[in-house]
Amino acid sequence: MAELDRTRTEVDVPGDWTYASAPESRDIVRIADSYGYYVGGEWLEPAETYETIAPRDEEPLAAIGQATAEDVGRAVVAAREAFADGWSALPGSERAKYLFRIARILQERSREFAVLESLNGGKPIKESRDVDIPLAAAHFFYYAGWADKLEYAFPNRRPRPVGVAGQIIPWNFPLLMLAWKIAPALACGNTVVLKPAETTPLTALLFCDVLRQAELPAGVVNIVTGDGRTGAAIVEHEDIDKIAFTGSTEVGKAIQRHVAGTGKRLTLELGGKAANIVFDDAALDQAVEGIVNGIYFNQGHVCCAGSRLFVQESIYEPLVAKLERRLTTLRVGDPLDKNTDVGAINSAAQLEKIQELVASGVEEGAEIYQPPCVLPEKGYWFVPTVFTNVAQSYRIAQEEIFGPVLSVLTFRTPEEAVEKANNTPYGLSAGVWTEKGSRILWMAQRLRAGVVWANTFNRFDPGSPFGGYKESGFGREGGRHGLEPYLRFDE
């Protein structure tokens, strides 16, 4: 075996390999010139609009409504009426069938959604096609099955719906986050007012057409669009019973303060600074793939991204060498190209934030590595970046960058890995790479994070609860536990 290892062929770094472009056709999806608000099963005309663009080339895609507090108010009235007029009293088995229908239609129209998601958000079509849209459909299918089985999920608790849920979602997984919010809410008999992110409203607006096809009763799902002002109007609305928010810790804290004293139910899924920990016995090539998936998946626009890599000192050099070499093979470019690994940064504002934090890393003394990479002239782009020689106190090791930027740190013992990994106010996720099963469980027990991936990273499943410890928020989405935020109990 040792002989084989030594005679292994070394392949040159394929930095100059060129791929023929393989663009996915845009024809499959029709984008309207402008969109209103989907309220009570009808489209309301917005008084004020803004432009949503394609981050790959800044092409304007559509005019989107900037919903006011009055618009939100109309949506809440529609949701309240739908709640009172039958949705909450509908037998669970009937609610289930609507959700099954939605899941099926999403599967049928998945290509359409995938193209639109990549166009409007900038993520590679490979990801929207293989991850976002299939998981969104699966999420509806999973929660559909719960709708008439809630008494079994919560024995002796007489579960009942909460009422009207106000839901605010981020731009990194637009349709998937919509599914995470709407599926459990509807399964539990609630009605919703949902606001997609300012920069990525299009798949949520296309989803309204799925609702039409599924013949979901009017007002059960209402979609309003706009920036933070619209979100604030949802948070402040008196007739909303429950707020569900996914986004930054900063905004999450502001929402928690706003909701204080109102008796509104609240769940928060906030930021992260996940540790991805590689032990010296790990399968290194597999670990490198996991590290890449952990931080460059979706351009690092992932709250649970493995942005802090902890490497056991004995394998530090070979691992970093493999990692840097792997970076040279990542294809950065057009999100609609089926070869693309890393797409466009979602917005100018996000790009600026990434640039600012990366500059701070250089300034504080970290060593930066970026593979040679030709970026398109238009649009928002950032080269996948690795920082080595990072101290725990650096901003790049403490703050959520939400971009394709990895900080590499080292450790010697498992205890030290745990201590460093937990040294953050966040606690959303963590990764452990080792061939030793007992060590996986030992580490998993000590890491203060809501999700621990072993020998994998950034995996999601409708049946698997997701959510944070500490300042990464509270409440779970997915699985049986994901039902609870949308239920109240008569005990």
Added chain:
Amino acid sequence: MSERLPVKKTYKLYIGGTFPRSESGRTYEAEGQNVARASRKDVRDAVRAARGAQPGWAAATAYNRGQVLYRLAEMVEARVAEFAELCSGRDEVERSIDRIVWYAGWADKLPQVLGGSNPVAGPYFNFTVPEPTGVVAVLAPSEPALLGLVTRVLPPLVGGNAVVAVASEARPLAAIELAEGLATSDVPGGVVNLLTGQHAELAPVLASHMDVNAIDIGGANGDAPELERLAADNVKRVVRGRADVQSPWEVASFLELKTVWHPMGQ
């Protein structure tokens, strides 16, 4: 004349397994006694003691935690008469003891009822386990003096958390009596810390403390919205606990859920 003069008790705080006076030197009069009036500094000391004790308590086996809490019930049972003097009477004491025993029995069952394994599409064994959130602050309800405190302290405690509780402001003596029960049971020092004093003074310190993970504001005196606002500083879990309730879901309020993806393969 020949009657013996009794030795009277000094009512103190319970922090880190010891009975200090308030570092501020202050007392207030309640139920005819001078009671320690805890300060912000006492709160911070109590949180530090709780943080130090919590990992050990959480790491104890569930069977062990159950036995320790059962031992607490034994200690209270042994003092029924004393406790009865300090609350609404014997019935309240007996209900408190029974509640401690009930929760003691939950220690080794919580993961089975609150957790589970999850089917996922992929070669992973995926499971969800409840874990303690860490340090929990409890504002005890003003009434019932003993049962209210027991009702609010036991759920975070059985879940493996460490607790800093502020006793009923008007009826603090039952809490101090309970502290003596805790000290003679095998609950490790620092796992439960009891403060007496003014809620209005102490509650905001706990609500804004960056090393407190959750706060039960059920016993807050009207300033609940402000406490909730302060709690947002570090995304605290806020619980509005009722004074007389008994359920494993009360425990769940002070637990985090951790989901682990463990690989499967040959």
